[in-house]
Amino acid sequence: MISDKKVLIKGNYAIAQAAINAGCQCYFGYPITPQTEIGEYLSAKMPELGRGYVCAESELGAINMVVGASATGVKAMTSSSSCAIALMQEALSYAYSDELPAVVVNVMRAGPGLGYVYPAQGDYNQAVYGGGNGDYKIIVLAPSTVQECIDYTYRAFYLAQKYRNPVMLLADGLLGQMMEPACFGEYPYPEVDVSSWALKGAKGRDGKAIYSCARDEQEHIRKIERLFAKFELIAENETSYEEDLTKDADIVLTAFGSMTRNIKAATRALREKGIKAGWFRPITLSPFPTKRIYELAKEGKDFVVVEMNMGQMFKDVKYAINGEAHVDLINRPCGEWLSVEEIVSSVEKIMGGKYANCI
Amino acid sequence: MEKNFIFAGFGGQGVLLAGTILANSFMLQGKNVTWYPCYGAEMRGGTVNCEIVVSDTEVSSVHKQDTDFALVLNQQSFDKFVKRVKAGGTIIANSTLVTESKPRTDIKYIFAPMGDIANSLGSAKVTNMVSLGVLADTCDLVSKEYLAKAVELVLGEKKKQFLPLNLKALEAGCGALV
Numbered sequence: 001m002i003s004d005k006k007v008l009i010k011g012n013y014a015i016a017q018a019a020i021n022a023g024c025q026c027y028f029g030y031p032i033t034p035q036t037e038i039g040e041y042l043s044a045k046m047p048e049l050g051r052g053y054v055c056a057e058s059e060l061g062a063i064n065m066v067v068g069a070s071a072t073g074v075k076a077m078t079s080s081s082s083c084a085i086a087l088m089q090e091a092l093s094y095a096y097s098d099e100l101p102a103v104v105v106n107v108m109r110a111g112p113g114l115g116y117v118y119p120a121q122g123d124y125n126q127a128v129y130g131g132g133n134g135d136y137k138i139i140v141l142a143p144s145t146v147q148e149c150i151d152y153t154y155r156a157f158y159l160a161q162k163y164r165n166p167v168m169l170l171a172d173g174l175l176g177q178m179m180e181p182a183c184f185g186e187y188p189y190p191e192v193d194v195s196s197w198a199l200k201g202a203k204g205r206d207g208k209a210i211y212s213c214a215r216d217e218q219e220h221i222r223k224i225e226r227l228f229a230k231f232e233l234i235a236e237n238e239t240s241y242e243e244d245l246t247k248d249a250d251i252v253l254t255a256f257g258s259m260t261r262n263i264k265a266a267t268r269a270l271r272e273k274g275i276k277a278g279w280f281r282p283i284t285l286s287p288f289p290t291k292r293i294y295e296l297a298k299e300g301k302d303f304v305v306v307e308m309n310m311g312q313m314f315k316d317v318k319y320a321i322n323g324e325a326h327v328d329l330i331n332r333p334c335g336e337w338l339s340v341e342e343i344v345s346s347v348e349k350i351m352g353g354k355y356a357n358c359i
Numbered sequence: 360m361e362k363n364f365i366f367a368g369f370g371g372q373g374v375l376l377a378g379t380i381l382a383n384s385f386m387l388q389g390k391n392v393t394w395y396p397c398y399g400a401e402m403r404g405g406t407v408n409c410e411i412v413v414s415d416t417e418v419s420s421v422h423k424q425d426t427d428f429a430l431v432l433n434q435q436s437f438d439k440f441v442k443r444v445k446a447g448g449t450i451i452a453n454s455t456l457v458t459e460s461k462p463r464t465d466i467k468y469i470f471a472p473m474g475d476i477a478n479s480l481g482s483a484k485v486t487n488m489v490s491l492g493v494l495a496d497t498c499d500l501v502s503k504e505y506l507a508k509a510v511e512l513v514l515g516e517k518k519k520q521f522l523p524l525n526l527k528a529l530e531a532g533c534g535a536l537v
Contacts, residue, residue, distance in 0.1 A: 173398075
């Protein structure tokens with residue numbers, strides 16, 4: 001499905017078709033609500049295209065198959081949801097250490113533990129800071145619309161290969177289950193040459209190896225420093241965000257993923273009431289747009305973070321602001337997404353409180 | 360301007376499909392639209408619903424507490440969603456399965472025997488298409504012509520043989536309130 005025509009499509013199907021368009025050769029997965037449609041779609045399409053589809057015996061199996069396939073340089077992906085992404089953390093640490101371009105999709109549901117199938121945003125920390133061992137960083141992209149599910153799936157495959165680093169697409173049950181008009185277009189990125197490192201058989205050349213085990217202390221230190229320098233380059237080149245009405249704003253509403261939709265509408269509603277509000281949303285949660293948030297805070301703008309968890313991105317925003325401005329949190333752990341009306345009245349309360357203190 | 364619709368009924372009555380057709384009709388009109396189903400432990404015979412939001416700008420909340428329009432095909436859905444219609448909103452009910460009652464005074468009620476109309480056309484399965492016709496008659500935002508185009512788009516080549524009956528049912532729904 002490569003077309004400029006808009007189609008009404010579910011987020012899960014959009015991610016799956018975008019993976020096909022991006023040239024994903026192997027998909028390994030295990031069903032879990034609310035992302036099962038990704039595997040369902042690919043189970044039909046991948047064999048038709050002569051590509052690999054395996055319904056793994058478990059999520060552990062699935063992610064380690066992705067690690068294996070990625071080591072051969074092919075584009076490989078798995079998808080799952082919150083509590084099952086938790087099972088994959090060990091392999092993500094390995095994939096980072098091995099510099100493998102694994103693509104992982106997390107369509108978040110409510111946690112902790114088994115939680116429930118409805119949407120939530122409680123995996124920010126799991127995605128950004130990881131549950132695996134050691135110093136490692138993966139790239140995390142957070143879509144807010146079905147169109148962005150497509151665009152960021154394309155970007156995930158490209159960035160993974162460009163930097164040889166695992167990438168996570170962090171969506172949620174709302175995006176996975178909803179339909180919205182979207183356009184696939186063509187995969188917009190160039191193909192990355194992987195021949196220097198991919199393990200495809202050593203016939204006619206010397207052997208190569210990919211391993212995460214350190215052979216001595218100095219080599220280990222050099223490797224970690226090199227990988228962190230690489231991630232600094234990623235931060236410099238790839239950090240992305242969107243903002244609007246921030247120029248003259250007194251207060252900046254901040255959210256990630258599908259909550260972005262609600263803060264955009266809440267900003268409009270606040271402006272109609274004469275409150276100078278703006279909005280800001282990180283597109284890459286890792287690397288995080290720390291610098292831009294600091295600049296805005298330095299200009300004297302206060303922040304409100306709106307998220308469906310107990311305040312996870314809140315800490316990153318607070319860190320970025322570094323004491324230069326106020327930052328408040330509007331949140332709920334899971335369940336009904338915070339409505340535009342709730343956000344507007346909470347912001348009014350926050351601003352009222354602030355001015356009351358000033359007087 | 361942003362308006363939302365909830366479609367609800369028994370699993371198997373085709374409310375998700377009817378919602379998909381409405382959402383497609385809005386897309387064909389060039390509007391911003393989202394469709395969101397209830398999901399989880401739903402089953403055949405239980406109740407099922409989906410929510411469609413249409414907007415001039417990007418849709419804000421995809422899933423809202425209250426609704427401008429509720430289209431309900433069975434009694435359980437009427438009882439559940441009559442409470443969630445906004446003051447001044449409209450509930451449209453299939454009176455073949457829903458007892459005509461008006462528990463609130465601040466909303467508009469439309470009752471039409473959608474199931475009976477569908478049966479008279481030869482199949483209770485097209486009750487959902489009849490309901491879309493009634494909706495088009497009730498709500499200015501919804502276009503009968505674009506609904507017909509959306510039915511064709513959603514059925515596609517594979518289910519083309521069902522197109523005439525579905526279009527007939529849509530037409531019959533449009534005339535049901537006259």
